[in-house]
Amino acid sequence: MKKLYNAALIYMIMGLVSGIYYRELTKALHFQGDSMLSILHTHLLILGMFFFLILIALDKQFSITHNKRFSLFFWTYNVGVVWTIAVMAVHGTQDVLGALSGAAIAGMAGMGHIVLTIGLILFFIILKDALFPNKRS
Secondary structure, eight states: OHHHHHHHHHHHHHHHHHHHHHHHHHHHTTOOSOOTHHHHHHHIIIIIIIHHHHHHHHHHHHOGGGSTTHHHHHHHHHHHHHHHHHHHHHHHHHHHHTOOOOHHHHHHHHHHHHHHHHHHHHHHHHHHHHHSOOOOO
8 A cells, every 4th residue: 555655646746747748848938839748647646546546446446466466566557657747858858949850750749658557457457357356165
């Protein structure tokens, strides 16, 4: 449970810092327009902080952290979120700076989303195990 709390806390801090980064960078460069930085803050808070706060409640009720797949889920999901967020930050910063982002950035973002999806699939397997335990006679 402490692992879930720490993850939520770290993502909350990252979410707030990313909001400040977006505001200050765009203000300093007088940037007007859309960039990936504008949604970085929300992604960190929802995929990170809120998701792990919900997991704390689920763990309290169903002890999901005791599932044998939990560690695999936890690290896969976090790698997927951090990878996706990092690429969003690079892409958004390039947008604000006026640099072109090429196909490599799109490919990296896609790979981050794939890892994140694998993590979510593992989560739903763990949740199914918790909600519908096998009853053997």
